[in-house]
Amino acid sequence: MTNSNVHLIDHPLVQHKLTLMRRKDASTNTFRRLLNELSSLMAYEVTRDMAMQEVEVETPLETMKAKIIDGKKLVFVSILRAGNGILEGMLSVVPGARVGHVGLYRDPKTLVAVEYYFKMPKDMHERDVVIVDPMLATGNSAIAAVERLKELNPKSIKFVCLLTCPEGIAALHKAHPDVPIYTAAIDRQLNDHGYILPGLGDAGDRIFGTQ
Incomplete structure (x- = not known):
């Protein structure tokens, strides 16, 4: 944790898989598989402080009170398109979570985020939101997504x-x-095109095999 509001997830398995993903010769299949595994691992840290409730369960021996989370109160919001690469891994840990999507693209000249799609579950005022996107680079897309969700x-x-x-x-x-x-790494800087250095390239292109 670098400060009170930035959580660096430095678990050895997370760091190992991220290093393998950085390699420029990692295939689309390998990159996608590693992202799914890494996202599942990160989900454990992200949901560490989720609220619990007690329910009554019957074990083979007796009845007891035990804690569960209410996944239906959690919403994973994917910033399209690359956010979908993280989504599957997160849902493997909390399959009851709802899913929202924010469609944003980055203007290549101004780097400003432009919205083209926004779809959320109902009753958002009752829900906790986790926004997912592989890269927090200029911050413009993240800022725009948070602003819309705060509405x-x-x-x-x-x-x-x-x-x-x-x-x-x-x-x-x-x-x-x-x-x-919540992040697995804080890299050195942005280049003139708004890409993270040393980074791992364009996450969306590497997930989907596009250029």
Whole structure:
């Protein structure tokens, strides 16, 4: 944890899989599989403080009170398209969670996020939101997604990414200081095109095999 609102998930398995994903010769299949595995591991940390409730269960020997989470109160919000690469791994850990989508693309000249799609479950004011996107680079997409979601007054919002950089963290925290960031790595910097260095390239292209 680098400060009170940035959570660096440095578990050895997370770091190992991220290193394998960084390799430029990793195939689309390998990259996608590793992302799914890594996302599942990150989900354990992201959901560490989820609210629990007690229910009555009957074991083979007796009846007892035991704790469960209410996955239906959790919403994973994917920033399209690359966020979908994280989504499957998260849902493997909390299969009862609802799913929302925010469609954003980055204007290649201004790097500003432009929205083209927004679809959320009902009753968002009763739900905790986890926004997922592999990269927090300029922060523009994350800021735009959080702004739209705050219009629905969810109980809480977290942002989860594989990689970020000092510029992305600063931008998101300046706009939304109340939103914690969970990441597997804080890389050195952005280049002139808004890509993270050393990074792992364009996550969407590597997930879907496009250019």
